[in-house]
Amino acid sequence: MSSKLSIQGLQKTFVVNEGFGRTRSVHAIEKVNLEVLDGEFVCVIGPSGCGKSTMLMILAGLYPKTGGDILLDGKPLSGPGLNRGVVFQDFALFPWQSVRTNILYGVRQKKIPASEHEGIVKHYIDMMSLQGFEETFPNRLSGGMRQRVAIARALALDPELLLMDEPFGALDAQTRGNLQRVLVDVWEQTKKTVVFITHDVREATFLADRVIVMSARPGRITDDICVDLVRPRDILSPGFVELERRLASLIESQSDDS
Ligand SMILES: Nc1ncnc2c1ncn2[C@@H]1O[C@H](COP(=O)(O)OP(=O)(O)OP(=O)(O)O)[C@@H](O)[C@H]1O
């Protein structure tokens, strides 16, 4: 199978203005190479500050890169675009818009005919089990429900790439577990290519086809691990527990070096 997403020699250095004409360079990402196959679910883990969010922001087109190449479907990626859906940890919904209008945000930008809007809303409302909340505003929803809306909004774009930065990081353990199961179901239905960033090795072990481990800053890829466990995954099975431990120790060894 060919690569959906190809990252070659990606580098990112931030130039931070310290005032009085002084600047400081923060070398966030160092020569990251990564190939993601069509329909693959890739999780990226690594110690805090290693450049995971920076990489996601570059893939979303929200930060410029300072070196390397990124190809999506063989075409260079530059700037934000409606071919990528993004879900962040902090509920980036529009508070002044209903669930329906939030879901339709990108659909309208894509200039999809209005006659199709209702069908799209219904499809993603059903997929994310949000029936009855179409006219509700985000401040009336629980954190878990808001992230369901954020996922529905990202998927309604029918994106080539779904980018997720710790989307369940602010949720309680039970809601997080529920949404992880929902996400696996949705991914199996939609066959989207997913890049999912997390701190949580159990989450990565539960979700991913492959787990990419990044080093402490400047972030490089140190390990690329195939998760060979059947779905739905049992977090108590010996294979699961073993991989979870292995990933935890890989992150720990990265954190020790920093
Ligand atoms: N806009 C910015 N300007 C300057 N430096 C930045 C900026 N964004 C991130 N950095 C720096 O780049 C490095 C990587 O940050 P990033 O947020 O990508 O890490 P992360 O792996 O997502 O961390 P965490 O796990 O805590 O979310 C950090 O040293 C951070 O301070």
Ligand SMILES: [Mg+2]
């Ligand atoms: Mg981050």
